[in-house]
Amino acid sequence: MAAKAATDVRRNRGFPQASRPWDGLKAEMLAAHADDNPWCHERSFTAAYFAGDDLLRCAHEAYDVHRDENGLFAASAYPSLAACERDLIAGVLDLLHAPEGAGGSTTAGGTESILMAMKAARDWARENRPVAGVPEVVVPKTAHAAFDKGAAWLGMKVIRMERSEGWRADVAGMAAAITENTVMIAGSAPPYPYGETDPIEEIAALAVEHDLWMHSDGCIGGMILPFMTMLGEPIPPFDFAVPGVTSMSVDMHKFGYAHKGISLCLLRDKALERYHRTTFDGWPAGTYSTPTITGTRSGGAVASAWAVMTHLGEEGYLRIYEAQRRIRERLVEGIGAIEGLVVLGRPHALHVTLYADGFDIFAVEEGTAARGWRSIRMREPDSILLWLNMKHAASVDDYLSDLAEVADEVRRGGLTAAMRGASNYAT
């Protein structure tokens, strides 16, 4: 299912001169789009957050209600959209055991939420515990690349651990990496590369001891782990119930099942919001004050997240995660029965990292790809990542039987990889 070269409609021809009727153009777009990989498919294990067609309809239709409104003017012009935003933030703060007085902002995605937490940490430190050098952020090896993007923009420095002990944060290494310039420390619940949540309690204890801003990155797990915990899974504490957690990022457009374009940057104390807010007054248009990076944005994503949260409620999310953890259990159990294949870490969410002991996992990836399965290549160690969704209820057994056959072929030397290296995320 590799993407084919875009057909005519997307060729770079410079700025169009003549107008063209939409109907014909639409037909061309759709024909070209037919060559793209499907965003979600039962044979694809790329990250697609699908929990049923009904839910998708809710996410899309709610988006459409506020799609054309500018979220920048929600407070002044669209009070019902502003109410959705307030409700959404309050609902997720409640889910994540935030204390009275907590607050938050909606952002366009996980990266923006992390950037806002970093800006807040930097400016909080400037005011409360100034450092002489470049402000440093200590993160586990597996922390998302957004921390490095943020550091580049904000004049900060990321100190990234070199090891990932037992597929989780190397807390001893993080403690040793704290210097007089450290202002922030972070962990992930769970990280992208392996599905096991970092020891957030231990990282937050370091924050308390050294007076640091602590960020728990729940971009993936913020909307899964509370429900997995309610379902009886042994999930380590990761949210505001942990003393010392200052901020969290929670992506509603991932496992909150909203339309893309919405995450939350949540704060233990809403007074901290002023450290990531930007206010400007020196132009003819009056005061311009926003807590995030974006200016104009569609009101749709906020509406979509609010509607999905309200439509599902705790009851609905529990139903979805009960079904999806059964898929994950079948997958993990099936992998365990295939000689030489190992799951790295203990998957707390819905992604599973697969390693081959004694043979080439990339040959396995290519062999399964030849049978129509898509997965993501990882490194350190070479491994493949599988993101699960509700579609896989229908296909996990077929995948396991193809995986067993392909692994056997690779183990016996009948299949080698044509390509090396991890998947790339470059635009």
Ligand SMILES: Cc1ncc(COP(=O)(O)O)c(C=O)c1O
């Ligand atoms: C743990 C984690 N944090 C942050 C992000 C960044 O989120 P986004 O791609 O929405 O900016 C991701 C994305 O996959 C992630 O897995």
